Amino acid sequence: MVNGNPIIEGFIEAIELIVTLDPQVVEITIRSLYVSLTATALAALIALPLGALIYFYEFRGKHAVVSTLQTLYALPTVIVGLLMFLMLSNIGPFGFLRLLYTPGGMIVTQTVLIIPLLMGLTVSALSGIDRDKRYTITALGASRLQTVMTIIAEARFAVMAGVLLGFGRAIAEVGTVMIVGGNIRGATRVLTTAIALNTSMANYSLSIALGIILLAVALGVNITLSLVQRR
Amino acid sequence: MTIIEARNITKLYGGLEVLHDVNISVQEGEIIGLIGPSGSGKSTLLRILDLIEPANGGELSIFGIDVVSERGRWLDLRRRMGMLFQRPVVFNASVYDNVAMGLRYRRAPNDKVDRKVKDALEAVGLSRYIQSRATDLSGGEQQRVALSRVLVTDPAILFLDEPTANLDPGSTATIEAIVAELNRETGMTVLMSTHDLLQGQRLAHRVAVMIDGTIAQTGPSREIFREPKNRRIARFVGVQNILPGRVVSRRGDLTVVEAQGKEILSATPPPASEVEMVIRGEDISLHRRKPGYEEAENLFPATVTGIEPTAPFVSVMVHCGCDLSALVTARRAETLGLDIGMEVWVSLQAKAVHLIPRKGS
Numbered sequence: 001m002v003n004g005n006p007i008i009e010g011f012i013e014a015i016e017l018i019v020t021l022d023p024q025v026v027e028i029t030i031r032s033l034y035v036s037l038t039a040t041a042l043a044a045l046i047a048l049p050l051g052a053l054i055y056f057y058e059f060r061g062k063h064a065v066v067s068t069l070q071t072l073y074a075l076p077t078v079i080v081g082l083l084m085f086l087m088l089s090n091i092g093p094f095g096f097l098r099l100l101y102t103p104g105g106m107i108v109t110q111t112v113l114i115i116p117l118l119m120g121l122t123v124s125a126l127s128g129i130d131r132d133k134r135y136t137i138t139a140l141g142a143s144r145l146q147t148v149m150t151i152i153a154e155a156r157f158a159v160m161a162g163v164l165l166g167f168g169r170a171i172a173e174v175g176t177v178m179i180v181g182g183n184i185r186g187a188t189r190v191l192t193t194a195i196a197l198n199t200s201m202a203n204y205s206l207s208i209a210l211g212i213i214l215l216a217v218a219l220g221v222n223i224t225l226s227l228v229q230r231r
Numbered sequence: 232m233t234i235i236e237a238r239n240i241t242k243l244y245g246g247l248e249v250l251h252d253v254n255i256s257v258q259e260g261e262i263i264g265l266i267g268p269s270g271s272g273k274s275t276l277l278r279i280l281d282l283i284e285p286a287n288g289g290e291l292s293i294f295g296i297d298v299v300s301e302r303g304r305w306l307d308l309r310r311r312m313g314m315l316f317q318r319p320v321v322f323n324a325s326v327y328d329n330v331a332m333g334l335r336y337r338r339a340p341n342d343k344v345d346r347k348v349k350d351a352l353e354a355v356g357l358s359r360y361i362q363s364r365a366t367d368l369s370g371g372e373q374q375r376v377a378l379s380r381v382l383v384t385d386p387a388i389l390f391l392d393e394p395t396a397n398l399d400p401g402s403t404a405t406i407e408a409i410v411a412e413l414n415r416e417t418g419m420t421v422l423m424s425t426h427d428l429l430q431g432q433r434l435a436h437r438v439a440v441m442i443d444g445t446i447a448q449t450g451p452s453r454e455i456f457r458e459p460k461n462r463r464i465a466r467f468v469g470v471q472n473i474l475p476g477r478v479v480s481r482r483g484d485l486t487v488v489e490a491q492g493k494e495i496l497s498a499t500p501p502p503a504s505e506v507e508m509v510i511r512g513e514d515i516s517l518h519r520r521k522p523g524y525e526e527a528e529n530l531f532p533a534t535v536t537g538i539e540p541t542a543p544f545v546s547v548m549v550h551c552g553c554d555l556s557a558l559v560t561a562r563r564a565e566t567l568g569l570d571i572g573m574e575v576w577v578s579l580q581a582k583a584v585h586l587i588p589r590k591g592s
Contacts (some may be wrong), residue, residue, distance in 0.1 A: 008259050136320040140333040141310035154322055
């Protein structure tokens, strides 16, 4: 064919798929957002209080804990996927929950994946409140609880930026959702796994369409992030 | 009434001794200027007195309460004091919410918070920024927000840690005026650290000089400037001439000190036989000819060896057996027509020659 370039054709078809709100595209996008948003919310619920506890309480090995968390930021997603697969499979301790190959399992796995990141970033966000500010809070007559509340309120934008980063990592990763979710059509297929599968099947237009959506989500996160950080 | 009484305060950070043997006693209604070079421990001392952090040793009583044994009352006592820091600190919230912080910590009713915050911002001239984000203001405006935030809590003792170190003259004047007025009208006790000697002199009833983690001298600023107790203090308060000498005799009420073959009269009783003469440059007068009448006890010829403009003054180095540095106004230097190598007459009152024991003797 004269205009048979599969990349250009793929692009044109991709735009069509998005504009016409192709059911498959919509379904995958919604599932992806649902899984990663829920995982981020759960992770935030667990990680923010834990991060605050680490920051506000002096204990032995605090430095080691923070270093470990920072190391875990770079944990390969396939390793987390493998570990969670083993945990959730029939031979694992949580096999009875029957979460393997379900969106619930993917949510739990992504939650585990980004908890260290959110905890670490919460500690950094709170540490960003400098000594002079802490002295000022004390000098103004804040009680212990009032001090904690003021510091958290002051670090709110940095904490929010951490949560957004966590969401960005969750929605963009492919390792855990592939292993734990299994990329089952209509059940556990999300943006990243769908792109991987369709590309290997030479189904470029769908891949490109989903890629554009994933990029748009990532871009949206980044724009929000920079708006938050400007505060 | 003594409002703060500190005895032998010690503070360590890690192994580093930041404060040692600090003794200070502050009367209610006083303004104390804490002066000293950077790193001498002024900020640390203020934080300890404001109960922001504990000392490692010593006795401290505030409002007559022994705070070392009464740790449970610290929050309560802290709420009767206030502190303004060197670097303007504002929180990422509106100016209104910033100023309201201390009152809200004290659980003041909303209508009272509202009234006090508005009055305080009016007083520092920031009413138009009441809804602005505090972090958007300039440094000087932020410091005024910080001052209002402290003042709305009506502290009985106000600590100021180099509050105007980074500010423009306008903001500095506003802050100084407010502090002076509050002290006069409400009898607020003020402890202010500064490395600006003139500010210490302008505001403080009494000055305490801090050097190397301890208070080296306390007294009215005039006394600190003219009669520093030792060489370090003399250097810090800007004395240009510190000359070694030996006490040779007494002449009436005056002490005769010999320095490099020259006899200089001092009104200070001899503190030791080996002394150092502390002479402020502005106390040395220069004349073109031998003055016909001169009330100064010391009068001798000298040669100009150096001229250095330090506007609005000129620092003139003269040699007269010993080397002296005189401070004259730029206009006077012009009238004298000073030139290097020129012969001049130097006059110096015995009262302007302060004697301190020479170190190591």
